[in-house]
Amino acid sequence: MYVAVKGGERAIDNAHQWLAEERRGDPAMPALSIPQIREQMALAVNRVMAEGSLYDRDLAALAIKQARGDLIEAVFLIRAYRTTLPRLAASHPVDTAAMAVDRRISATFKDLPGGQILGPTFDYTHRLLDFALMAEGETPRSAPPSPVGGEGRGEGEARFPHVTSFLNRDGLIESAEASNATPPDLTREPMELPADRPLRLQALTRGDEGFVLSMAYSTQRGYGRTHAFVGELRIGTVAVEVDIPELGFAVEIGEIELTECETVNQFKGSKTEPPQFTRGYGLVMGQSERKAIAMSLVDRALRWQELGEDFTGAPAQDEEFVLMHCDNIQATGFLEHIKLPHYVDFQAELELVRKLRSEAMALQEAAE
Amino acid sequence: MTEIIEAGAYNFAYLDEQTKRMIRRAILKGIAVPGYQVPFASREMPMPYGWGTGGVQVTAACLVPEDRLKVIDQGADDTTNAVSIRRFFQRTAGVSVTEATTEATVIQTRHRIPETPLTEGQILVYQVPIPEPLRFLEPRETETRKMHELEEYGLMHVKLYEDIARHGQIATSYAYPVKVEGRYVMDPSPIPKFDNPKLSGNPAIQLFGAGREQRIYALPPWTEAVSLDFDDHPFETSKAPHDCDLCGARDSYLDEVITDDQGGRMFVCSDTDFCAGRRAKGHTGRLGEAA
Amino acid sequence: MIADALEGGFTEAPVQSARAFREILEAMARPGTIRRVQGAAPPQPLSVAAGVALLVLTDPTTRLHLAGQADCPAVRDWVAFHIGAPVVGAEEADFAVGTWAALQPVSRFRIGQPDYPDRSATLIVECDRLVNHGPALTGPGIETVSWLNLPETATFRANRSLFPLGFDCLFTAGQQIAGLPRSTRVENL
Numbered sequence: 001m002y003v004a005v006k007g008g009e010r011a012i013d014n015a016h017q018w019l020a021e022e023r024r025g026d027p028a029m030p031a032l033s034i035p036q037i038r039e040q041m042a043l044a045v046n047r048v049m050a051e052g053s054l055y056d057r058d059l060a061a062l063a064i065k066q067a068r069g070d071l072i073e074a075v076f077l078i079r080a081y082r083t084t085l086p087r088l089a090a091s092h093p094v095d096t097a098a099m100a101v102d103r104r105i106s107a108t109f110k111d112l113p114g115g116q117i118l119g120p121t122f123d124y125t126h127r128l129l130d131f132a133l134m135a136e137g138e139t140p141r142s143a144p145p146s147p148v149g150g151e152g153r154g155e156g157e158a159r160f161p162h163v164t165s166f167l168n169r170d171g172l173i174e175s176a177e178a179s180n181a182t183p184p185d186l187t188r189e190p191m192e193l194p195a196d197r198p199l200r201l202q203a204l205t206r207g208d209e210g211f212v213l214s215m216a217y218s219t220q221r222g223y224g225r226t227h228a229f230v231g232e233l234r235i236g237t238v239a240v241e242v243d244i245p246e247l248g249f250a251v252e253i254g255e256i257e258l259t260e261c262e263t264v265n266q267f268k269g270s271k272t273e274p275p276q277f278t279r280g281y282g283l284v285m286g287q288s289e290r291k292a293i294a295m296s297l298v299d300r301a302l303r304w305q306e307l308g309e310d311f312t313g314a315p316a317q318d319e320e321f322v323l324m325h326c327d328n329i330q331a332t333g334f335l336e337h338i339k340l341p342h343y344v345d346f347q348a349e350l351e352l353v354r355k356l357r358s359e360a361m362a363l364q365e366a367a368e
Numbered sequence: 369m370t371e372i373i374e375a376g377a378y379n380f381a382y383l384d385e386q387t388k389r390m391i392r393r394a395i396l397k398g399i400a401v402p403g404y405q406v407p408f409a410s411r412e413m414p415m416p417y418g419w420g421t422g423g424v425q426v427t428a429a430c431l432v433p434e435d436r437l438k439v440i441d442q443g444a445d446d447t448t449n450a451v452s453i454r455r456f457f458q459r460t461a462g463v464s465v466t467e468a469t470t471e472a473t474v475i476q477t478r479h480r481i482p483e484t485p486l487t488e489g490q491i492l493v494y495q496v497p498i499p500e501p502l503r504f505l506e507p508r509e510t511e512t513r514k515m516h517e518l519e520e521y522g523l524m525h526v527k528l529y530e531d532i533a534r535h536g537q538i539a540t541s542y543a544y545p546v547k548v549e550g551r552y553v554m555d556p557s558p559i560p561k562f563d564n565p566k567l568s569g570n571p572a573i574q575l576f577g578a579g580r581e582q583r584i585y586a587l588p589p590w591t592e593a594v595s596l597d598f599d600d601h602p603f604e605t606s607k608a609p610h611d612c613d614l615c616g617a618r619d620s621y622l623d624e625v626i627t628d629d630q631g632g633r634m635f636v637c638s639d640t641d642f643c644a645g646r647r648a649k650g651h652t653g654r655l656g657e658a659a
Numbered sequence: 660m661i662a663d664a665l666e667g668g669f670t671e672a673p674v675q676s677a678r679a680f681r682e683i684l685e686a687m688a689r690p691g692t693i694r695r696v697q698g699a700a701p702p703q704p705l706s707v708a709a710g711v712a713l714l715v716l717t718d719p720t721t722r723l724h725l726a727g728q729a730d731c732p733a734v735r736d737w738v739a740f741h742i743g744a745p746v747v748g749a750e751e752a753d754f755a756v757g758t759w760a761a762l763q764p765v766s767r768f769r770i771g772q773p774d775y776p777d778r779s780a781t782l783i784v785e786c787d788r789l790v791n792h793g794p795a796l797t798g799p800g801i802e803t804v805s806w807l808n809l810p811e812t813a814t815f816r817a818n819r820s821l822f823p824l825g826f827d828c829l830f831t832a833g834q835q836i837a838g839l840p841r842s843t844r845v846e847n848l
Contacts, residue, residue, distance in 0.1 A: 008451035080414040084378075187409070192407070194510065320508055330580045332417075333416035333417025333580060334580055336416065337416065337418025340418070342442075342479070344479040344480055344558075344623070349541050351606055355537075380673035381677065389718050392715065396716075396827070397777040399688050399840060400827045401822075401842065406777045407775075430681065430684065431677060432674070552823070573688045588800035588840075589799075589802070590800060
């Protein structure tokens with residue numbers, strides 16, 4: 001007699017046990033510690049923090065360990081944890097002009113106040129596998145340079161003005177007005193379209209790096225081209241300040257590492273706007289340079305309407321397309337769910353196809 | 369501060385109180401405007417989108433400690449995801465669970481409506497992947513929202529009519545759209561159209577949760593939900609033209625099971641509780657034995 | 660803030676609000692049925708049921724209008740301590756509480772937008788008593804017909820004619836609560 005497949009509960013338990021073993025790998029190998037991942041897989045940790053929207057290196061490292069290095073799975077762990085956290089306060093806007101920079105480059109000016117700082121970049125490394133690392137050797141370390149700006153510098157030189165502010169002084173770039181309006185919160189309100197720029201930037205900064213990268217790349221290849229120059233890219237730490245009502249003033253609660261990219265985009269003017277440079281903006285937690293540049297390109301492409309440009313049908317111009325598909329947790333969930341049982345719908349389709357076929361074949365026979 | 373979740377100790381039914389309030393408000397608005405999709409700030413749940421996060425959030429907002437919860441996937445209580453969701457609520461809400469449709473006070477389902485008629489006092493919570501019935505005709509939310517506003521459902525009728533022109537019948541076998549109380553066209557989630565008649569005039573409260581798409585909608589009890597059709601092509605339900613091989617039921621929705629590589633197959637009730645109940649009463653099918 | 664404001668909230672919020680919500684859900688889903696809720700002890704003149712409805716449904720993200728006698732220091736303090744909802748004028752409110760007379764004219768309340776009919780007010784209408792007598796109710800949630808002692812019919816008929824727009828009502832008296840969503844057709848028989 002036929003017995004339907006049972007034992008879902010036991011199967012799940014067994015799967016979890018097996019997964020735990022696989023995660024650990026060969027027990028003869030020493031287990032990775034969270035500090036090891038945090039210190040030596042820092043860029044993976046950064047990506048998990050950025051897309052998980054939670055600035056906590058240790059938790060991101062834990063998530064990477066638990067997820068066996070699957071970064072989207074790690075982002076998911078962080079997101080699910082983040083949702084359960086209470087909101088204690090909102091910080092003041094961080095001041096990136098007061099950033100203690102590790103890296104600061106401009107592609108538009110050879111030199112500028114504050115100077116160019118190359119920082120810890122892969123840019124000019126030759127991509128040759130370093131077999132010394134495999135032999136568990138270490139290249140001798142020189143003392144790391146201290147960051148520039150922020151608290152590391154004397155009073156008065158602590159600020160790095162943004163490149164766009166130099167252009168702004170001459171009226172050559174669109175002005176960006178400061179606003180104290182409370183931005184919408186993507187994680188607390190359902191997405192409403194059309195979205196305004198703060199909401200778009202929020203979606204992009206936690207969006208999938210690969211998706212945002214490809215969207216940005218498509219604009220460079222002509223699908224919604226925006227003629228972007230990297231006006232400035234800076235990486236460093238900024239102070240986070242929170243108002244303490246009991247004290248009546250703001251207190252610095254810590255600092256976070258950020259990557260900020262501002263593009264300067266060539267613009268010949270439109271029906272509504274005079275010729276001037278325009279802006280794209282990217283801000284991402286941690287050192288996440290590729291993502292910040294990509295974000296600023298996509299941000300600029302999405303601004304076509306406000307700048308009076310034409311919609312050319314390019315995917316990167318299409319706000320609904322970009323915002324509804326940039327979240328990798330949503331995407332991977334819906335994608336992977338098709339492996340769950342669909343017996344019922346499939347059966348319904350099976351019966352339909354059988355019926356349509358038999359009718360079509362009967363017609364054919366009658367015709368012959 | 370009961371709302372703060374301490375390490376290892378989650379709030380009743382997992383969600384924090386503010387989130388539950390937000391979901392509860394959305395449910396009540398859904399009840400007030402049957403068939404209209406209420407946007408809600410869906411949370412990231414500890415299970416993936418697509419696994420029923422919308423249904424889980426709606427269930428979490430409705431559960432009381434006295435509830436008896438039933439969870440089914442494809443009509444079955446023992447499918448892995450049904451097991452997993454049931455366990456989640458046992459752990460986080462401490463509710464008792466049941467496989468018996470008649471004993472359950474809250475039923476969370478994916479892709480089926482139980483065969484056993486529901487009663488007043490029961491809540492049926494559907495997991496919904498794509499809540500927008502017009503989505504595959506018009507992918508833009510900004511457009512479909514306008515269509516619902518203007519009650520402009522011509523596109524849907526054109527699609528159904530094209531089916532008839534091409535196939536002689538409406539070629540939609542599941543997620544078959546309904547019109548609710550003569551106003552909103554609604555996606556009933558991917559239930560087979562066999563289940564559509566049970567949507568209408570049901571004594572239970574029916575709630576629909578789409579987590580990834582951030583929508584909640586509802587059919588209050590006794591609400592009319594009419595499957596879209598044409599006068600000359602009325603709506604028809606369909607199922608495999610067989611009886612259940614285990615319990616002999618002639619009128620239940622069937623799963624097809626391939627039994628060998630020689631074309632052998634059998635048909636069994638997709639609703640495992642319904643089938644087991646019939647066998648317990650002595651009904652047997654072609655391959656079944658009395659329980 | 661007066662000391663009483665600190666009292667009268669839920670003592671075990673997650674479970675109490677869950678139970679109360681189920682009653683409110685049943686009340687709204689089955690117009691005309693009268694349910695019973697408990698657990699809140701709001702200051703005068705609010706009923707227990709109105710207090711429960713506020714604790715279950717409102718918080719700092721919802722704008723609340725206090726109408727008539729309900730707008731008093733005791734209620735304001737209680738709302739500020741237990742709920743934190745910003746108190747606003749009728750036109751902006753997501754929720755409003757008061758007697759039917761105090762809520763007039765109800766045309767001030769939000770009825771939603773054609774593309775977002777959910778963005779409408781919910782009125783918590785304080786009544787002396789609730790009985791299944793009075794105007795006949797039909798529509799979603801009602802098998803054949805039900806009856807409820809509504810304060811009047813004309814306004815609810817006008818509200819129904821706006822469907823899918825309109826406000827929704829919860830009626831409260833002591834521990835009793837009943838619902839009247841905008842979808843209900845109201846007739847004087």
